[in-house]
Amino acid sequence: MRFSPSIGHRLFPISILILLISSSVPAQQKQAQQMDEDFARSVKEWTTRPEFISPLVDHLPKVAGAPSPKDSLGYHIGAPKKLTRTTEIYSYYRELAAKSPRVKVINIGQTDEGRECLVVIVANEETVKNIESYRGYLAQLADPRKITEGQAQEIIARAKPIYHLMGGLHSAETGPPEMLMELVYRLAIEDSPMINTIRDNIIVTITPVAEPDGRDRYVDWYYRHKIDETGEDDSMGGPPYWGKYIFHDNNRDINYSQVTMRNLLEWYLQWHPPIMHDLHESVPFLYTFSGQSPQQPTLDPILYGEMPWFSNFEMSQMIKYGMPGVWTHGFVDMWSPGYLAFMSSNHNGMIRMYETFGNGGANTMKRKVAPPEGAGQTSREWYRPLPPYKEVEWSMRNNTNFMETGVLSALQLTSEFPKVVLENFYKKSRNSIEDGKANAPYGFIIPVQKAGTRARLLVNLLRLQDIEVGVTNAEVKLKDGTFPAGSFIIKRDQPYGRLAKILLEKQSFPDQNLRTYDDTGWTMGLMLHVEVKEIADKAILDVPISPVRTLDVKSLLQGEAKAAYAIVNDGSNELITLRHRLKDLKVQATEQAFKTDQFEVPAGSFIIAVNQGADVRGKVKSAAESLGLLGYGLSNMPTAPMHEVDLPRLAVYSTWGNTQEVGWVRHAFDKFEVKYDLIYKERVKQGNLRDAYDVIVIPNQGRSGKGLVFDRDPGRKPLAYSRSDQFQSQGMYGESEDITGGMGLQGAIEFQKFVEAGGLLVTLGQASFFPPEFGLTQKIEAGRPSPQFYAPGPIVEAEILQPSHPIFYGYTQKTIPVRYANGPLLTVPERDREQQVLMRFPGGEKSVLSGLMRGVTETRNRPAIVDVPTGKGRVILFATNPCYRWQNHGEFAMLFNAILHYNDIKSNEKKPAQTAEAR
Ligand SMILES: [Zn+2]
Numbered sequence: 001m002r003f004s005p006s007i008g009h010r011l012f013p014i015s016i017l018i019l020l021i022s023s024s025v026p027a028q029q030k031q032a033q034q035m036d037e038d039f040a041r042s043v044k045e046w047t048t049r050p051e052f053i054s055p056l057v058d059h060l061p062k063v064a065g066a067p068s069p070k071d072s073l074g075y076h077i078g079a080p081k082k083l084t085r086t087t088e089i090y091s092y093y094r095e096l097a098a099k100s101p102r103v104k105v106i107n108i109g110q111t112d113e114g115r116e117c118l119v120v121i122v123a124n125e126e127t128v129k130n131i132e133s134y135r136g137y138l139a140q141l142a143d144p145r146k147i148t149e150g151q152a153q154e155i156i157a158r159a160k161p162i163y164h165l166m167g168g169l170h171s172a173e174t175g176p177p178e179m180l181m182e183l184v185y186r187l188a189i190e191d192s193p194m195i196n197t198i199r200d201n202i203i204v205t206i207t208p209v210a211e212p213d214g215r216d217r218y219v220d221w222y223y224r225h226k227i228d229e230t231g232e233d234d235s236m237g238g239p240p241y242w243g244k245y246i247f248h249d250n251n252r253d254i255n256y257s258q259v260t261m262r263n264l265l266e267w268y269l270q271w272h273p274p275i276m277h278d279l280h281e282s283v284p285f286l287y288t289f290s291g292q293s294p295q296q297p298t299l300d301p302i303l304y305g306e307m308p309w310f311s312n313f314e315m316s317q318m319i320k321y322g323m324p325g326v327w328t329h330g331f332v333d334m335w336s337p338g339y340l341a342f343m344s345s346n347h348n349g350m351i352r353m354y355e356t357f358g359n360g361g362a363n364t365m366k367r368k369v370a371p372p373e374g375a376g377q378t379s380r381e382w383y384r385p386l387p388p389y390k391e392v393e394w395s396m397r398n399n400t401n402f403m404e405t406g407v408l409s410a411l412q413l414t415s416e417f418p419k420v421v422l423e424n425f426y427k428k429s430r431n432s433i434e435d436g437k438a439n440a441p442y443g444f445i446i447p448v449q450k451a452g453t454r455a456r457l458l459v460n461l462l463r464l465q466d467i468e469v470g471v472t473n474a475e476v477k478l479k480d481g482t483f484p485a486g487s488f489i490i491k492r493d494q495p496y497g498r499l500a501k502i503l504l505e506k507q508s509f510p511d512q513n514l515r516t517y518d519d520t521g522w523t524m525g526l527m528l529h530v531e532v533k534e535i536a537d538k539a540i541l542d543v544p545i546s547p548v549r550t551l552d553v554k555s556l557l558q559g560e561a562k563a564a565y566a567i568v569n570d571g572s573n574e575l576i577t578l579r580h581r582l583k584d585l586k587v588q589a590t591e592q593a594f595k596t597d598q599f600e601v602p603a604g605s606f607i608i609a610v611n612q613g614a615d616v617r618g619k620v621k622s623a624a625e626s627l628g629l630l631g632y633g634l635s636n637m638p639t640a641p642m643h644e645v646d647l648p649r650l651a652v653y654s655t656w657g658n659t660q661e662v663g664w665v666r667h668a669f670d671k672f673e674v675k676y677d678l679i680y681k682e683r684v685k686q687g688n689l690r691d692a693y694d695v696i697v698i699p700n701q702g703r704s705g706k707g708l709v710f711d712r713d714p715g716r717k718p719l720a721y722s723r724s725d726q727f728q729s730q731g732m733y734g735e736s737e738d739i740t741g742g743m744g745l746q747g748a749i750e751f752q753k754f755v756e757a758g759g760l761l762v763t764l765g766q767a768s769f770f771p772p773e774f775g776l777t778q779k780i781e782a783g784r785p786s787p788q789f790y791a792p793g794p795i796v797e798a799e800i801l802q803p804s805h806p807i808f809y810g811y812t813q814k815t816i817p818v819r820y821a822n823g824p825l826l827t828v829p830e831r832d833r834e835q836q837v838l839m840r841f842p843g844g845e846k847s848v849l850s851g852l853m854r855g856v857t858e859t860r861n862r863p864a865i866v867d868v869p870t871g872k873g874r875v876i877l878f879a880t881n882p883c884y885r886w887q888n889h890g891e892f893a894m895l896f897n898a899i900l901h902y903n904d905i906k907s908n909e910k911k912p913a914q915t916a917e918a919r
Contacts, residue, residue, distance in 0.1 A: 033191050036062040042076050046397035048364065052285075053398075054321035054405040060182070061190050067095045068189075069181045077182040078397030081227055083174055083219045083362050084181075086115055086212040092181055093120050093208060101125045102188040102199065109263030112244035113732075115212040117263045122187045123203040127160060134160055134203060138272040141422065142348065143495050144430040152426050161421040162273035163414050165407060166207040166264075169251055169340060171214030171242040172360050173281035174222070175399040180206050180279075183404055187411075194412055201415040205273060210340070211250055211260060213729070214242030220727040222361045225719060231365045237712065238360065240656045240721050240739055241732065245663035249885060251278075254338030254522055255461050257667065257886035261340060262464070268343050269466050274425035276344035276351060277410065279403060281358030283377050284369045284388035285325030286402040287332075288314050289353035294514050295334040298502045299345055300428040304334070306350050310410055315385075317409040323402065325388030330381065331355065335509075336518040337502050346465070346499045348428040350421075352410070356403045357394055364395040429495050436492025436541075443540040444504045444532050445476070446488040451530045452572030452810075453628050454889050456551045458530045459488055462503070463550050467496045470545025479537040489545050504532050509852035519793030521851020522887065526795045526817040529571065529890025553628035557621055559598060561610050561633030565620045566590075569604035571810035573889060574627040576896040577673045578606065579645055581623045586612055588642040589809070589901065599632040604809020604897070607634075607642055643904040648694035648760070650676040650899060653684065656721070656739035657712040658701035661765070665699040665883045668892060674899070680734050681711070681743035684750050690757035695902045697895070700765030700821060700881045705773030705782075707766075711742030748774045756871030760902045762895070765821040765881035772824070777868045777875050779832065782824035785858045794851030796820045798864045798880065802838045806901035807865065807876070807894050815842070817849050818864065819888045823879035826863040835907060839864040841879075865894070869907050 039060040047053045060068060060076075069075075072092040075082045084092075090105075097103040097120075104121040111117060127134060137159035140147055147155065165183075167176025187195060187204055198204070209215045221239035229235055243250060245258065256262040268276070291307035311328040318326040332353065337346050345351040359365055370376040370390040378387045414421055436442060446455055459469050469490050476483040490500045507521045525532030557565070569575060569589075579587055588607045593600065610616045624631045652669070654662040662678075669676055677683075677693075689696065702708030712719075718738035723731030743750075748770075755761050755776060763771055772782040785791075798818045800808055820841075828836050841847065843860025853859070866877045876898055882891035898905075 033061040033063065036060045036068065039068075039070070039076050043078060043397055043401070046078055046080060046364070046395050047401060048393040048395050048398055051322045051324060053401045054318065054323060056321070056408045057401050057404045060186065063189050066099050066185075066189050067092070068185055077178045078395070078400040079362070080364050080396065081362050083222050084178060085216050085219050086209050089177055089181065089208050090116060090118055093118065093184065096185060096188065100188045102128055103184065104128050104131065108267040109259070111213045111260045113213040115216070117212065117260060118208055119267055120184055120206045120208060121203060122184050122199075122206075123160070124199045127203055131203070135271055138162060138274070141426040142272045142429055144426060145433060145495070156419055156422045156426065159422055160201060160203050161275065161414060161418050161425070162203045162205050162271060163411060164205045164207070164273035164276045164344075166210045166276070166278045166341065168208070168215050169210035169278060170248060170280055171211055171218035172238050173358050174218065174361060175281055175356060175358050175396060175403060176279035177209045177215060178396070179400045179403045180208055182400065183407060194408075198411045198415040201418045202411065204411060205271070207264060210264065211243050213244060213260070217241060217729040217732070220729045224727050224730070226361045227363070229361060229363050229365065232367060234716070235360065236715060236719060239730070240659050240734075244733070245667045247660045249660055249664070251340050252338050252518060252885060253340070255886050256464055264340070265343055265464065268347070272347070272349070273344065274349045274421050275414065276341045276349060277407070278339075278341035278351075278353045280353065280355045281399070282355045283331060284357040284392070285323075285398070286318070286327075286357070286406055287355040288326065288328050288406060289332050289351070290328040290383075291334045292329055293333060294510050294516055296337060296502060297510070298498050299334070300348065300431050300498070302424050302428050302431070303345055303350060306424060307352070310352060310413060313413045314406045314409045317412075318402075318405055319386050321405065323405065324386045326386070326402075326406070327381070327384035329383030332517050335516045335520065336522070337499075338518065338522065346502070347496060348432055349425060354403060354406060356399050357388075358399055359394055359396070362396040364393065367392055367394045432495055432498045433493050436494065436497035440536040440538075441492065441501065441505070441534040442538045443492050443535045444490045444500065445483050445535055445540070446530060446532055447483050448486045449531050450570050451528075452570035452630070453574050454528045454572065455488075455530050456553070456628060457889060458524055458528050458532075459548060459551050461524070462490065462500065463548065465496065465499060467500045468494045469548045471548055472543060472545055474544075476543050478535060478539055480533060480535050483533070488548065489540065489543060491541055493541055505534065507850045512852065512854055515790070516792055519851065521793055521795040521819070521849075523795060523850040526849055527819065527888045527890060529816065553626060555625040556628060556630040557624055557633070558631070559633035560635075561617055561620075562635045563637050564607050564609045564634045565624070566599070566601045566632045566634055566638070567606040567608065567620075567624055568630040568632070569602055569606070569810040570630060571890070571893050572629055573672055573892045573896060574629055575606065575810075576900060578623055578627055578629060579647060579900060580673045580675060582608070582619060583647060585616065585619065587645045589645045589904070590638055591641040591643060594638050594640045596632070596634060601632065601638070602810070602812070603804070604806065606645060607638060609637060643901070645900050646903070647675070648899060648902045649692060650674070651679045651693045651696045652676050653679055653696055653698045654734070655701055655708060655711040655742065656680060656736060661700040661881070664885055665697065665764070668883050668886065672896070674896075678734060680736060681741070681747055682736055684743045684747040687750050687753070689750055689754035690759050693754070693759060695760045695762065695899055696751070696754065697762045697899075698764065698767040698770065699883070700767055700823075702770070703766050705770040708770045709742055709744060709748050709774060712740045714740045748776075752776050755873040755875055758872035760873055760898070761875045762878070762898050763875065764878045764883065764895070765823045768826070768877040768879055769824045771868075771875045771877060772826070777870060777877065779829050780866060780868060780877070781827040783827065785825060785855060789855035789858050791820050791822060791853040792851070794820050794853045795849045796853060796859070797842055797847040797849060798839050799842050800839050805838050805867070806905055807838060807867075807897045809897050809901070810893050816890065818880045818891055819884050820853060821879065821881035821884065823881065825858065826866055826877065826879055828863055828866055836866050836868055837863045838867050867905065867907070874905065
């Protein structure tokens with residue numbers, strides 16, 4: 001009965017198939033266990049074609065006392081129109097763990113909205129009982145400096161690999177959190193040779209829902225708006241939020257800024273799973289990531305052998321079961337290390353990833369798989385020998401069958417070669433250390449420098465990933481230079497030395513003709529504006545250092561404040577935090593640098609007189625010291641020109657259709673304690689913006705002026721995002737009875753009135769198409785590069801043209817690194833250039849500092865920031881995105897300065913335009 005009768009479909013003669021299956025799937029030979037007939041009948045009914053199921057998943061054992069998913073949820077996994085919320089998912093695992101000694105549930109932290117983050121462990125009883133010993137073995141293999149080769153072999157003989165699976169990172173990809181419940185039940189309960197081998201030889205751990213807040217919000221949305229969808233044409237789309245701040249970018253959070261992602265990293269670094277497998281949904285029917293080019297060359301070459309080893313095994317198994325549409329190449333590449341599951345390959349493990357075909361819900365629907373012209377992903381290729389169909393009726397159960405069959409095949413392979421997986425993990429860890437001894441760079445030095453708090457942040461971000469950082473107690477002399485005592489040293493002969501190199505070095509994209517899935521550049525020193533010196537002198541490995549756990553905030557106030565404190569503007573982003581924490585005090589900014597007997601105070605530093613009420617010294621001291629800001633006590637008030645740093649009434653504008661980039665700005669504002677209102681079209685259309693706000697920031701969103709103004713297409717009916725008793729996760733971070741339609745022309749006019757009446761409008765990245773395209777800055781043109789231009793997130797030079805503009809307080813260099821944001825190519829009329837262009841892209845090949853920009857001449861001398869006085873107010877357009885994914889901290893201060901000095905920006909004297917070059 002285990003051979004699904006469906007297997008003998010039209011693709012192969014039945015006799016050949018049975019021969020293949022019976023010789024290769026011993027797992028399904030004898031079944032003493034009772035099977036759940038209702039399950040078999042149901043999944044057969046929900047599977048839309050006989051070839052969309054495999055003998056691994058067409059049955060489910062029924063064992064008294066062990067709750068199956070249906071016993072807990074009331075439905076089998078893959079039931080049409082059923083999606084499960086996090087609470088019920090967690091309850092199921094806990095019920096199963098209560099009954100089965102093979103299952104264990106551990107809490108690894110909380111989400112932004114207070115939901116639990118869990119990891120579920122499933123293995124045989126002995127393994128689960130002694131799980132701490134097995135965790136210890138992997139920790140030992142992860143750091144081979146502490147063991148001999150002989151000890152490593154002994155440990156490998158006793159150890160078992162952990163295979164970690166993640167579902168639900170992307171909330172619209174609804175299948176994996178469902179499938180994983182059935183998988184864990186099957187792994188715990190089924191008695192078959194294949195499952196028994198998996199259970200005995202390896203440890204399976206899973207993240208049931210990687211983004212719990214988003215899961216619940218999406219499931220609520222599904223039941224409210226999507227449950228009646230019948231196909232692609234009547235899709236209502238998704239909710240305006242998944243997690244608190246971001247959507248897909250939870251898979252691009254290279255610095256683990258989001259609490260849910262950080263929980264997982266912390267868990268990872270304690271458990272060291274050699275394999276981490278992230279389950280996604282998009283392309284048909286199952287794509288298994290094999291690590292195609294461009295490949296990150298610093299990672300161990302063993303990895304690039306392992307990845308296709310697994311994906312080819314899965315593909316051949318599934319083809320053998322008769323399942324079409326399984327493929328391994330031509331989709332995602334191995335360049336960016338910022339995807340969540342890269343935490344494994346970055347730490348000498350193996351990243352794995354699937355895309356299965358999903359319907360964005362649990363409805364069965366007809367799907368067109370190929371584009372109207374051509375075959376798309378249904379073409380036959382060497383890596384896609386049995387392609388997906390061009391049209392298909394697709395169900396949640398199909399999705400479950402494919403994903404679970406693939407995962408079981410991967411677990412089968414791991415359980416047949418557990419020692420190979422462990423040896424590879426150990427060898428990659430050992431190689432990382434050896435590579436650091438054998439090949440330059442041998443390390444990196446962060447010299448003691450005036451980088452303000454960003455140097456501390458950089459060290460702590462490296463430490464978050466368990467990269468070892470030390471501090472020197474004496475001056476260091478190397479061929480690369482002399483570095484003072486107190487400099488930070490990252491040696492490469494450490495288990496995560498390769499990761500340190502990947503994060504700190506310049507990214508040299510290997511082939512201009514290759515495209516990549518995400519960013520090409522992320523060099524941390526450039527992103528944070530912190531000097532990081534690459535060291536080619538091997539002597540760095542012998543420099544004595546004291547290890548740094550994390551860098552605590554240090555008190556940096558000097559001198560007695562007889563008259564005032566000067567809080568130094570060294571570009572520290574915490575200055576804006578300080579201003580908010582001292583909101584009841586008068587804070588001024590010096591418009592020019594000045595010197596006292598002891599100190600040099602740069603322009604933009606805060607001057608806080610102490611004669612303004614009780615205990616000003618105490619308040620300033622505690623606020624500045626708790627933020628690690630550098631400050632000096634002054635004997636006299638400075639005579640330099642100053643202006644008051646008063647806080648604006650600030651709003652951040654978000655469309656309903658593109659909240660993610662807004663979310664990154666909100667996240668940064670929240671982290672730095674910047675107070676703001678989040679406003680949507682509803683507020684803008686009410687008008688009178690100027691009465692309520694001094695500054696409105698429109699973060700990168702919309703892709704064009706029209707996209708920002710008209711946003712989501714109106715649907716067949718109003719699309720409410722509002723809280724109700726039934727849908728508690730809706731209406732968070734804003735409410736609307738209809739999120740479609742955008743602010744429209746009426747909204748654009750309200751923004752224009754706001755500026756005319758004296759408001760400051762700041763647009764970031766692609767939102768900077770809006771003011772030129774809708775006439776708020778009538779003389780500015782916003783263009784686009786040619787189709788040949790390609791700039792996936794490189795870091796490029798920008799040249800500051802007006803260094804005394806308040807936006808550049810804290811910036812001391814004439815050229816600075818910025819992340820290229822694919823904002824508009826702006827043109828300012830020649831006579832206004834000198835006055836209005838604050839920063840520009842010099843262009844030229846050597847202005848590309850890290851990553852790829854193809855067609856770099858197209859950006860030559862294009863404005864990067866433009867300040868346009870308009871009516872009584874002004875519009876500041878950033879073609880850059882100065883607040884990108886918690887990465888480019890060196891750029892944040894430009895945005896923060898615009899906010900802090902909003903009413904103290906003086907337009908340049910208008911001069912004849914003979915020198916202006918910027919277009
Ligand atoms: Zn995804």
